[in-house]
Amino acid sequence: MKLNDEESDILAGKMGVVAQQALQHQIKVGEFFGAEDFVPVTQAHLMADTESLGEAGVRWLENLAATDDGRRQVRIPTITDPRGTDFSKAALLGQTSAMLGLERRAIAALVKLGVAMTDTCINYQTIQAPTRNEHVAFGDTGVVIYSNSICGARSNFEGGPSALSAGLTGRTPRYGFHLPQMRRATLRLDVEFTPTSLNGWGALGGVIGRIAGNYWAVPVIDGIQSAPRSDQLKHFGASMASFGSIALFHLPGLTPEAAELRDVATPGLPSLRVTKADIDELQNSYHTDDHVDVVVFSAPQLSLFELRELAELCEGRRFTVPMLAVTSPQVKPDADRMGYTARIEGAGGSVLSGMCFYQSYAREISEANGWKRLATNSAKLVNILGGYGYRPMLASMEACVDAAVSGRLARI
Amino acid sequence: MKASLFRARHAIGRIVRGTTLVAHDGFSARYDLDRINGVFSRPTHKLAGQSYVGKILVLDTAKGGVATAWMLHEMQSRGIVPLALVFNSVNPILAQGAALGDVSMLAGFDEDITSAIPNGVEVEVNPQMSLLTVMSYQMDGPICRNE
Numbered sequence: 379m380k381l382n383d384e385e386s387d388i389l390a391g392k393m394g395v396v397a398q399q400a401l402q403h404q405i406k407v408g409e410f411f412g413a414e415d416f417v418p419v420t421q422a423h424l425m426a427d428t429e430s431l432g433e434a435g436v437r438w439l440e441n442l443a444a445t446d447d448g449r450r451q452v453r454i455p456t457i458t459d460p461r462g463t464d465f466s467k468a469a470l471l472g473q474t475s476a477m478l479g480l481e482r483r484a485i486a487a488l489v490k491l492g493v494a495m496t497d498t499c500i501n502y503q504t505i506q507a508p509t510r511n512e513h514v515a516f517g518d519t520g521v522v523i524y525s526n527s528i529c530g531a532r533s534n535f536e537g538g539p540s541a542l543s544a545g546l547t548g549r550t551p552r553y554g555f556h557l558p559q560m561r562r563a564t565l566r567l568d569v570e571f572t573p574t575s576l577n578g579w580g581a582l583g584g585v586i587g588r589i590a591g592n593y594w595a596v597p598v599i600d601g602i603q604s605a606p607r608s609d610q611l612k613h614f615g616a617s618m619a620s621f622g623s624i625a626l627f628h629l630p631g632l633t634p635e636a637a638e639l640r641d642v643a644t645p646g647l648p649s650l651r652v653t654k655a656d657i658d659e660l661q662n663s664y665h666t667d668d669h670v671d672v673v674v675f676s677a678p679q680l681s682l683f684e685l686r687e688l689a690e691l692c693e694g695r696r697f698t699v700p701m702l703a704v705t706s707p708q709v710k711p712d713a714d715r716m717g718y719t720a721r722i723e724g725a726g727g728s729v730l731s732g733m734c735f736y737q738s739y740a741r742e743i744s745e746a747n748g749w750k751r752l753a754t755n756s757a758k759l760v761n762i763l764g765g766y767g768y769r770p771m772l773a774s775m776e777a778c779v780d781a782a783v784s785g786r787l788a789r790i
Numbered sequence: 791m792k793a794s795l796f797r798a799r800h801a802i803g804r805i806v807r808g809t810t811l812v813a814h815d816g817f818s819a820r821y822d823l824d825r826i827n828g829v830f831s832r833p834t835h836k837l838a839g840q841s842y843v844g845k846i847l848v849l850d851t852a853k854g855g856v857a858t859a860w861m862l863h864e865m866q867s868r869g870i871v872p873l874a875l876v877f878n879s880v881n882p883i884l885a886q887g888a889a890l891g892d893v894s895m896l897a898g899f900d901e902d903i904t905s906a907i908p909n910g911v912e913v914e915v916n917p918q919m920s921l922l923t924v925m926s927y928q929m930d931g932p933i934c935r936n937e
Contacts, residue, residue, distance in 0.1 A: 404887040408881065410802050430820070431859040433868030504831075517856045537859020537886040541810075554882060592851040593881035623853050623881050736820075737857075762854070765821045765832035 379408050380415045388547060388761045394449030396442055396491075400543035406541060406549025417513050417532075417552040420544035422452070424493060425459035425517035426538045427737040428480040436484050436536075441609030442492035451492030456545030457505060458488065458736035460679065460706075468731045471702075477739055480571050481605040493545065497515065497732035498706035499678045502529065503608060505708065510634050513556055515544030519625070520616030520758065526626040528611055530634035532556045532661055535593070535625055554594075555626055561635065563598035563628055563643040565590060571654035572603040576684070579606070581657045585679045587622025588591050589650060598628040598636060598643050605632060609681050616678050617757035658790070664760050665771045665789060672749040673782040675775070676735035677759040678705035682712050684775075685698075685729070690719035691779040697726035700747070700784040702720025707732045727782065735759065740766040753781045794924040796899055796906060800875075801917035802885065803894030808873040809927075811845040812909040813837045814902070817877070818854030819861035819887075828870040834871060846874045848907045852881040859883045862891030874915040876922055878903050897923055 381389060389405075391398045396628060404416070445456045462481050463473055487497060498504055499518045502525055508514050510530030516522045517536050522769035525531040534554040536544060544550045549785065554560055565667045567586055573579045588595045598616075606614070617785045628643075675688060680703055688703055703722055705713060710731035713719045719729045736759060744750065744767055754760060755778055760770035771787055781787040793907050813836035816822075824831035828843040852858070863869035874894040875884065888895040899906075899922075907913065907924060914923040 403886075404891055406802060407885050410800050410885045410889070411882070412800075425856045426860070427857075430857040432860075432864030432867065434864050435860050438863070448865040521856050534882045535856055537856040537883045539863075539890045540882070541860055592877065592879050620854055623851070625881075637816065741824075741826075762821055764834065765823065768832070 379405055379413055381611065385416060394447050395425065396445050396450045397546050399513040402550055403539060404547065408553065409557035411553040413551035413553040414781070415552050416528060416549040417556050418549050419513045419515045419544050420515060421456060421506070421508065421514045422454060422456040422536070422541045423459060423516040423518060423521055424538055424545065426478065426484060427460065427462040428484050428490065429462050430538070431484060433480065436487065437481055438788070439484060439487035443487040446690040449512050449754060450490065452545035453548045454545055456493045456542070457496040457501060458493060459499050459718040459731055461485070462738045464730040464733045469721060470636065470728060471738060471743045473739060473743065481668055488721045491542070496707065498708060499734060500706055501613065504682055504706050515541050515550045517541040519619035521539055523615040523619040523627070524612060525635050526555055527615060527628065528550050561596065561626060563647060564594070564596045566643060566647045567597050567599045567652050568649065569601040569652045570708050571657065575656065576613045577661065577755040577757060577772055578609040578657060580617040581772065582652070583614040583617030583662045584621040584660050584757045585652055585656045586760065587618040587624050590622045590624050592675060593623045593625060595622070595624060596626050596628070597624065598630065598639065600630055600639060602629055602632065609684055612678050612756065617761070620758040620761045661772045661790065662772060663713065665787070666769050666771065667751045668786050669751055670699055670753045670771070670781045670785060670787050672699060672747070673701040673752045673778045674700065674735050674755070675751055675756070675760065675778070677756045677762070679734060680705045680709070682709050685709065685713045685718045685722070686716070688775060688779070689721040692722050692727060695725045695779065695783050697782040699785050701727035702730055703767050704729060704730045704733060704735055710724060736762045736766070741766070742748050744768060753778045753787050796813055796922040798920045798922060799881065799898030800898035801896050801920040802888050803892065803917045805916045805918065806874050806894050806916065807912065807914045808844060808846045810848050810911055810913055811837060811840060811842060812848040812904055812907055814850050814904040816851050816853035817847065817849045817850065818858055819865070820857040821854040824825070825861065827871060833913060842872050843870055844873050846871045846876060846913055848876045848904055848933055850904055851877060851879045852884045855882050859890065861888040861912055862887035862893050866891045866893065876903060876907070876915065896920065
């Protein structure tokens with residue numbers, strides 16, 4: 379990779395050992411993908427839950443943070459994805475003191491590195507959405523696909539080590555979706571049905587993700603009626619990224635790089651049709667039981683509007699199985715002030731903050747609580763949890779609330 | 791001895807030799823693995839129930855989220871890790887995870903590598919040469935492909 383003078387100084391250790399190690403890591407990744415040089419980035423978003431980090435990852439962070447040369451801190455705003463717990467609700471989840479201890483060590487190390495503990499996967503709704511053509515280094519695939527597609531920003535999937543490296547060096551290797559030519563559509567989907575529910579949007583994203591199939595695919599999706607809301611696109615993108623590892627999509631007339639189809643698509647692009655039956659089939663494939671052990675709203679964290687809707691559905695209800703609603707530390711105080719938290723918890727639910735269900739030792743909390751059959755309106759969550767031993771089922775928010783009351787999930 | 795060589799467009803890591811575990815399926819450490827017991831745990835994965843420890847995984851493409859970037863490092867620290875990864879295509883997360891976790895990886899071939907490589911055979915992964923070599927004792931010389 380071509381390095382400028384500043385990058386050469388970083389690599390030589392003139393900016394400190396932490397930045398040096400970060401750039402060395404970035405060069406390995408950049409050379410793997412044939413990046414010619416680096417591009418400056420303005421923000422970094424870092425996934426570092428301790429189930430992923432483990433003891434080894436926490437020690438790795440602590441070693442970086444122990445560097446005492448006065449130059450160990452990030453040089454651009456660097457924020458965090460959800461943590462592995464809500465400390466105030468850890469007992470409810472059945473998490474152990476060892477898990478919480480590891481979380482506290484990771485937090486302490488990240489703070490020493492100058493990272494802001496925002497603990498959110500909806501930073502584009504709560505912290506600061508990137509702007510068109512802004513180069514960023516974001517982790518969490520849902521954050522990346524929303525930022526690329528809806529905001530027109532430029533980011534690859536940056537896993538924890540690379541997002542932290544970008545924070546420490548202020549740059550990232552220029553490959554993938556930092557390059558204009560990689561952002562053009564590679565396939566076209568003609569959608570015959572526009573969902574209205576969040577689970578429907580998630581299921582549509584899942585269908586498209588499966589079809590598109592890999593990170594380098596860029597679907598352009600035609601046929602969406604009306605302007606989707608931010609929460610609908612949040613579930614749509616997060617699911618597409620989860621099912622297909624997709625980082626960018628275009629909606630002609632809706633997303634910023636595709637005022638018209640021809641702006642992103644060349645004539646003769648491979649084309650496929652997506653029907654309502656495809657969406658229903660994906661949802662039905664997960665409905666493997668009529669009973670539920672737990673109901674979860676998470677992945678991505680809920681916006682204030684989602685919590686408002688959930689609070690209304692909880693009015694006058696009494697849950698017989700646990701119902702967890704997970705939001706960000708930025709939204710939670712507003713949900714408290716607006717009375718949404720009290721209404722949800724008044725029905726027997728729990729509002730958790732700063733974590734995400736699948737990033738919170740999902741296997742262990744399943745075993746601790748006997749949670750296997752899980753109902754959710756998040757297509758992303760059902761795609762993830764099978765490997766953790768759950769039988770996840772996808773349904774509307776209304777059906778999930780009903781299931782929390784009766785213990786039974788109605789079939790669509 | 792006869793060997794088959796496959797050239798990759800992307801490579802990282804050290805030279806390793808081991809036994810393949812092959813499937814035309816995706817890969818995510820978070821979505822697909824029971825990392826405590828070292829087996830594929832997603833029920834719908836084609837390798838469900840099989841151990842990945844010490845194997846050279848030959849799979850189609852990267853799926854899912856960003857956790858693999860940390861998890862390869864974590865698995866490496868406990869010795870519950872694949873020996874190497876060989877994929878038709880990868881996303882940045884796998885490359886970042888391989889770089890941090892010191893896991894050898896090849897990706898990007900001119901043919902479907904999951905069809906070309908048999909399951910359970912010994913192969914050599916050579917990132918320095920960007921080459922995957924299938925060792926076969928029934929044949930008498932190397933066959934070079936994708937060059």
